[in-house]
Amino acid sequence: xxxxxxxxxxxxxxxxxxxxxxxxxxxxxxxxxxxxxxxxxxxxxxxxxxxxxxxxxxxxxxxxxxxxxxxxxxxxxxxxxxxxxxxxxxxxxxxxxxxxxxxxxxxxxxxxxxxxxxxxxxxxxxxxxxxxxxxxxxxxxxxxxxxxxxxxxxxxxxxxxxxxxxxxxxxxxxxxxxxxxxxxxxxxxxxxxxxxxxxxxxxxxxxxxxxxxxxxxxxxxxxxxxxxxxxxxxxxxxxxxxxxxxxxxxxxxxxxxxxxxxxxxxxxxxxxxxxxxxxxxxxxxxxxxxxxxxxxxxxxxxxxxxxxxxxxxxxxxxxxxxxxxxxxxxxxxxxxxxxxxxxxxxxxxxxxxxxxxxxxxxxxxxxxxxxxxxxxxxxxxxxxxxxxxxxxxxxxxxxxxxxxxxxxxxxxxxxxxxxxxxxxxxxxxxxxxxxxxxxxxxxxxxxxxxxxxxxxxxxxxxxxxxxxxxxxxxxxxxxxxxxxxxxxxxxxxxxxxxxxxxxxxxxxxxxxxxxxxxxxxxxxxxxxxxxxxxxxxxxxxxxxxxxxxxxxxxxxxxxxxxxxxxxxxxxxxxxxxxxxxxxxxxxxxxxxxxxxxxxxxxxxxxxxxxxxxxxxxxxxxxxxxxxxxxxxxxxxxxxxxxxxxxxxxxxxxxxxxxxxxxxxxxxxxxxxxxxxxxxxxxxxxxxxxxxxxxxxxxxxxxxxxxxxxxxxxxxxxxxxxxxxxxxxxxxxxxxxxxxxxxxxxxxxxxxxxxxxxxxxxxxxxxxxxxxxxxxxxxxxxxxxxxxxxxxxxxxxxxxxxxxxxxxxxxxxxxxxxxxxxxxxxxxxxxxxxxxxxxx
RNA sequence: GGGGCGGUGGCGAAAUGGCAGACGCAGCAGACUUAAAAUCUGUCGGGGGAAGCCCCGUGUGGGUUCGAAUCCCACCCGCCCUACCA
Numbered sequence: 001x002x003x004x005x006x007x008x009x010x011x012x013x014x015x016x017x018x019x020x021x022x023x024x025x026x027x028x029x030x031x032x033x034x035x036x037x038x039x040x041x042x043x044x045x046x047x048x049x050x051x052x053x054x055x056x057x058x059x060x061x062x063x064x065x066x067x068x069x070x071x072x073x074x075x076x077x078x079x080x081x082x083x084x085x086x087x088x089x090x091x092x093x094x095x096x097x098x099x100x101x102x103x104x105x106x107x108x109x110x111x112x113x114x115x116x117x118x119x120x121x122x123x124x125x126x127x128x129x130x131x132x133x134x135x136x137x138x139x140x141x142x143x144x145x146x147x148x149x150x151x152x153x154x155x156x157x158x159x160x161x162x163x164x165x166x167x168x169x170x171x172x173x174x175x176x177x178x179x180x181x182x183x184x185x186x187x188x189x190x191x192x193x194x195x196x197x198x199x200x201x202x203x204x205x206x207x208x209x210x211x212x213x214x215x216x217x218x219x220x221x222x223x224x225x226x227x228x229x230x231x232x233x234x235x236x237x238x239x240x241x242x243x244x245x246x247x248x249x250x251x252x253x254x255x256x257x258x259x260x261x262x263x264x265x266x267x268x269x270x271x272x273x274x275x276x277x278x279x280x281x282x283x284x285x286x287x288x289x290x291x292x293x294x295x296x297x298x299x300x301x302x303x304x305x306x307x308x309x310x311x312x313x314x315x316x317x318x319x320x321x322x323x324x325x326x327x328x329x330x331x332x333x334x335x336x337x338x339x340x341x342x343x344x345x346x347x348x349x350x351x352x353x354x355x356x357x358x359x360x361x362x363x364x365x366x367x368x369x370x371x372x373x374x375x376x377x378x379x380x381x382x383x384x385x386x387x388x389x390x391x392x393x394x395x396x397x398x399x400x401x402x403x404x405x406x407x408x409x410x411x412x413x414x415x416x417x418x419x420x421x422x423x424x425x426x427x428x429x430x431x432x433x434x435x436x437x438x439x440x441x442x443x444x445x446x447x448x449x450x451x452x453x454x455x456x457x458x459x460x461x462x463x464x465x466x467x468x469x470x471x472x473x474x475x476x477x478x479x480x481x482x483x484x485x486x487x488x489x490x491x492x493x494x495x496x497x498x499x500x501x502x503x504x505x506x507x508x509x510x511x512x513x514x515x516x517x518x519x520x521x522x523x524x525x526x527x528x529x530x531x532x533x534x535x536x537x538x539x540x541x542x543x544x545x546x547x548x549x550x551x552x553x554x555x556x557x558x559x560x561x562x563x564x565x566x567x568x569x570x571x572x573x574x575x576x577x578x579x580x581x582x583x584x585x586x587x588x589x590x591x592x593x594x595x596x597x598x599x600x601x602x603x604x605x606x607x608x609x610x611x612x613x614x615x616x617x618x619x620x621x622x623x624x625x626x627x628x629x630x631x632x633x634x635x636x637x638x639x640x641x642x643x644x645x646x647x648x649x650x651x652x653x654x655x656x657x658x659x660x661x662x663x664x665x666x667x668x669x670x671x672x673x674x675x676x677x678x679x680x681x682x683x684x685x686x687x688x689x690x691x692x693x694x695x696x697x698x699x700x701x702x703x704x705x706x707x708x709x710x711x712x713x714x715x716x717x718x719x720x721x722x723x724x725x726x727x728x729x730x731x732x733x734x735x736x737x738x739x740x741x742x743x744x745x746x747x748x749x750x751x752x753x754x755x756x757x758x759x760x761x762x763x764x765x766x767x768x769x770x771x772x773x774x775x776x777x778x779x780x781x782x783x784x785x786x787x788x789x790x791x792x793x794x795x796x797x798x799x800x801x802x803x804x805x806x807x808x809x810x811x812x813x814x815x816x817x818x819x820x821x822x823x824x825x826x827x828x829x830x831x832x833x834x835x836x837x838x839x
Numbered sequence: 840g841g842g843g844c845g846g847u848g849g850c851g852a853a854a855u856g857g858c859a860g861a862c863g864c865a866g867c868a869g870a871c872u873u874a875a876a877a878u879c880u881g882u883c884g885g886g887g888g889a890a891g892c893c894c895c896g897u898g899u900g901g902g903u904u905c906g907a908a909u910c911c912c913a914c915c916c917g918c919c920c921u922a923c924c925a
Contacts, residue, residue: 172920173920173921215843216843216844216919216920219842219843219920220842220843220920220921223842223920223921224921226924228924228925230925247925248924248925249925250924250925251925262925304923327923328923329923329925330923330925331923331924331925333924334924334925335924335925338925339925340925341925342925346925347840347923348923348925349925351923431924431925432924433924559919559920562920563920633851633852633862633863634851634852635851635852636852639844639845641851641852642851644850644851644864646850646864646865647850647851647863647864647865648864649863649864650862650863650864651863653863653878654862654863656878702851702852702853702862703852703853703861703862705862705863706852706853706861706862706863707861707862708862709862709863710861710862713862780858781858782857782858783858784857784858784905784906786905786906787905787906789858792858824905825905826905827857827905827906829857829906832857832858833857833858833906835857835905835906836905837905837906
C-alpha cells in the first residue's frame, strides 16, 4: 500500500462520508448553546475564486473550532442570485438569466463542496427563486404599509453602462463612479422608489456602540450617517418682508459674524428675489449650474463661484442687511439649501468671501485671548487671525456679539440657539448626510416591485395574497440593456386590484441589496410557505426556528460592504422589529472583516492584469487542506496579502511531515523514557494547546498554523526517543490532530481514523490545555547592564525577585561589565530579565 | 483638504513596554543518489574579529522610560475610505 499523503484520495472520500452521515446538518433539538456563524453569501458568477476561499475557509475553521468547544454551530450557505451579470449573459448569449444563474450555482456547489467546509446544504437559499423573492416582495409591501417605502421624483444617480439608477451608497470615489462597473454616473430626474432609512438614522448611529464590530466599519457608518446638530432659523428679505428663507447652521454662536447669505441655485426663492439689474446674470448662473455635471462641480471644489442677486436679507441677531448670493457650493439636497455666510469661522465661506471681496468680521476668539483683553487685536486686518479663527469652537468665546460677548462654547451655542428660537422662528434641528435608500432598478433580473399604477385609483400595492409578482420566463432581452419587463405586455398590462380597470405594473425591480438584507433570516427556513397565499400577518420564516437561531452570533466578510449591505441589513432588522417580526435590534452581534487576497504581484486580482489565481488548479495539485491552511498561514486574516505559489509548498511539507509522523513506523527505541523527557513532551503539548486555543478565539490563524508547525517539529524530534508509545505521546498526537481539525478537516479525519480513534474527529471535544503542565520549570533570563544584554542565566521559573537579583549579581560576566561602577538600581522582571543600572 | 490602516531580514511575517526576526519561503553548504527530483542535516539581518565576543539595526528626526518595533510629538512613503453636508 502506497502510504504517502494523497489528498486526492482522502478528501473526496471524507467529503462523501460526511455528507452521507449529514455530519454538518443543523441540529434544532440540541440543548447546547447555539452559535449562528455566517459568512457573506457569494454571487453565482460561475466560478469560485481565490477571494471566496480566503473568506470562507478561515470562517469554516472558526465555526468548526466553536463546534468542538461544545457549541451547537450552524454555518449556512446560499447564493445572492439576482443581478446584472446574468442579464448581460442573457443579452450576449440568448440564455435566460434563470438558466444561466442556476447552472452557475450548480458548478459553484461542486467547488464549494471541495473546500471541505461544514456548510449546512439542507438550508441553502437562492434569492432568485420565487419561494425566496416572494418574501423580498412581501417586505416591500410591509414597508409600504409602514410608510417606509415611497415614490418620489428627484435628481438621482444613473449608470449609463448598467442602464439603471443607483443608491447613493453605490456611487463611489472622487469621480462618482458606479460601484459595479466603474462608469461615472449621470444625474437624472426620475420618479423612483425609496426606503426611508433616514427614519432610523439616529438608531443606526447610536446602536453602533452596542455591537462588537470593527471600529473601522463603525467609523465608516458614523461618517456615512453624518449626524450634525444645529439650528434652523428664518431670514427675511429687506424690503419684501413677506418673503423669507430658512438657513441651517451648526454654529449659531457665529451668527453675528454673518456678512452674506447664500442660496443654492435650485432654491425656490431665487427667481423671486433677484433684482431687475441682476436678473439676467442670475439666470445665466443658474442655467450654467444646471448644465454643470457632478464631475465639473467636483473638479472645481475649493474654487468658489457665485452671483449677487441684488437682494439683501436681515440678520436677525443685529438687524443688519447682508447681501444674498447664489452659489453652487451650497447644495439643495442638504439642510434648507440656504446658508448664512460666516467667512471668519467657516473655511468654505472664507474662500467665497475672499473671491468676492466680502468682509470677514471675527466674532469668536480663543478664551485666553479674551481673558487677556486682547480680543481687539483679533480683527480681519490681522492676516494671522483669520486662519486661526475658522476652526475655533471648543475654547472659543463670543466677541462683537452684543449681549452675548464673553459667552464660551458650548454655552454660546445654547444661548444663541435659544435666542434664535424665540426671535427668528428658529428651532434646534438635527441634519443627516445619509439619504433615503433608492431601491428602483431599471433592470429585469431582480425582485419585481409589487406596485400597480391605475389611472383611477393611483398607486396600488399588489395585495399580499397575490404575491409574488413572478418574473416572466419568456422575456426578450434587448441589446440596449433596457428592461424586457417594459416590453412584456402580459407582465406590464394588468387589471387594477382595486377597481378592476386597465392598469400598469411597475416595471422596475428592486436593488439586489434587498435580497441580501434579510438572507440570514431566509436561511432559517428557506422558501417558507412557497406556493401558499401570503398575508400581512405572516412571518417570512418558521418562527419556532427563528427563536432558536436568531440573531447571527458571528459574521464574516469584506470591508467593501461597510456602508452598503452592512447598513441596509441593520436598517431591515430595525424595520422588521418595528413590524413585530423580531425582538432584537441588531442582526449581527459580532463582525470580522477579512482582508483581500492579492495576486502574486501584490495587486488586486483581475483578468485585465492577468494575475488571477485559479484555486481549482491548486486544489487539484495540493488538495483543499493545503490551500486552506496556506491561506490562513499567509498573514493576519484582516490584512490580506499576495498569493505566493512557492510558499504554499511549505504548508504542503508540513502536512506531509505530520502524515509521516503518524503513519510511518518509528525506529524501535531501547529503554524507557526519563521523567524529564515525558515532562518536556507534555509541556510542549499543553503550551501548544493554550497558544492555539487563544489564536482560534481571536481568528489569528497565521500564528495558529505556525504553532502547529512548531509542535509537529517537536514531535518529529521526540519520535526518535523512547517517549513514543507512552501516554504522553498519545496525548500529544491526539491533541495535534484535534487542533488541526478545524483548519485541515480531511487529513485530520483520516489520521484520526488511522490511530484508531472513533469517527468523527469533528465531533470530538477540543483538547484542554493545562497551564500547570505548560509551565516551564527552568527559564533563561537575560541580564542587562544599562539596557544591553551581557549574560544569560538558567534559573527556576518560580524564583522570586531577590533570588534572581542575587543570581544576576553573582555572575562573573556581570561583575566584569559592572566593573568598578556602583549599582544604582536593579529592575527584575520575573521569568524574563534583569536590568542592572550602574552609576 | 479630512479620516483610517500600515512601513520590521532577499520575501510572507512573529513579537503591542522586557533577550527583535518565532513559523515558513527563497538562498548557501552538506548527506542520500550514477544523476536529478523528493527527503534529511546544518546555516541564514548588516559589519568587525582566529575566537570568546563586540558594534550597528524595526521608514526619518526628536521625546518619555532602568528599558521602546511597541507609548508621545513632528515629518516622509504606501494603501483604503471620504469629500463644498453649512
